[in-house]
Amino acid sequence: MRKPQRKFTKEFKVEAVKLVQSRQKPLAQIARDLDISDSALHHWCKQFSEQREQAFPGSGHQTPQEEEIRQLKRENDLLRQERDMLKKALGIFSRPQL
Template structure:
């Protein structure tokens, strides 16, 4: 089963390395976290400090935009299908 970590835990783990001078390997041993996971957290925090570790239903702005666009595409496809059916119906009626 995959473990989940809170935003606060991730921030504190990164602080151990960046601010307190603990090595990544030592922090990973102390926290029982894989080194690749801690390094990914460090990279995510460096790239976008405000939106790092969204979790709990929060999305990054890019993910939210993609979700909104997918929703709009689905709505437009439904409208298109309705118009196709209406056009076919009226084409039959006029013949």
């Protein structure tokens, strides 16, 4: 049976990365002390070094690029709906009157 997946806060991850960066203990020892896997801690360190302040956005939070893409897709959908309504209205009003 699998263990339930644990969730860690952004603050916990940042503090764990700072412990690794301080070089007081090896990464493996820090991971054991925090009761997390070596690979998870290594992944957090890599993510933090690449993204700094945007690292670990959390559930439902996105990077600025992802947020912009989401907004643009939403706007695109709305514009398509408006276009389709205008096409239907044009078809209705352009019918010959009886």
